[in-house]
Amino acid sequence: MPITVMLSTTLRTCVPGYNPVTGLCLDLPESLTVGDLADRLGLPRGEIKIIMLNGRHAGFAQIVRDGDRIGYFPAVGGG
């Protein structure tokens, strides 16, 4: 089940070698939640402020499906 994961700012440091152009192209063996996926990637849930699933605001409980594009964002407040 191929999916794409995009990471923002500090969350990128959680995945060594992360490429911001391609994101992470993963092939999941089974269905899992957005939160479970974050855990598997080593993304601290406490640092994830916004989740976008296929361009829409989402939460940890939502199920990741075939072909999904998931973005994880931390709190960004700089100006």
Next chain:
Amino acid sequence: MGVLRTISLDEIAVQAKTSGRTSLQVMCSCLEQGIWPLRFVRNSGVFSAEQQRRLLSSKAAIIGCGGLGGHVATLLTRAGVGSLALCDGDAFSESNLNRQQVCRESNLGCNKAEAAAAEVAALASHVTLRVYPENLTAQNADAILLGADIALDCLDSIPARLLLQKQATALGLTLIHAAIAGEEGFFALVSPGADTLQRIYESGANDAEGTNRDNREQISLTAEAVLGVPTTTPAVIAAFQATLALQALTGKELPPPALHHLDLSALTLETFRL
């Protein structure tokens, strides 16, 4: 497009003097007759004369005059916004020199709102300025936002942004939000009364499982504190922010509510529906 009738700065000054009007009033009167002040004539492909006049009659409140706000203030001024309220309680320091448009070696230590006002005055003497060398608070917000047609969130902390949205909502103001960290930035148009910033900052991923509201302090080290902000990020995001403000002020059709995310490291712009 035919040849536009134009009027120069010197001619505007003469007309103002002889008629007892301000230069801003003269420019508005000229635009009503389809005569473009030369300083705005290159805007004529994007704005009609009536839209340009509307900008001159508009007032924007720029809350925060650092990385985003300094660029926004100069962009809106060059575009023709005729009145600005500038609010910032902070002073320039050396580490601001890499990215803050109004920060110079000569004004280190100076208040950012006052420095932005000086920059705007040098760019466009017709602009009406109200300067607030103080941070936005629940107590001063009404006075700072009073009479504004739009507010620009150029702040650098999440609690201050939420306070601004609350005050803008109370006044029925459109708010243009932006935030930056590293080579990434976000921006969004917040319609009057919308809870966009709560959705971004207060009801994010953690609340989906009903956890972590009490742990917010633990994640208070926001991305910009870790990654800093390089030179180009505020300039690009501020340009988007100013563009949205100009579209709103000139009555152009606005995009549907969304959060936009720009990543300069990947040269991508994504739009998310909230």
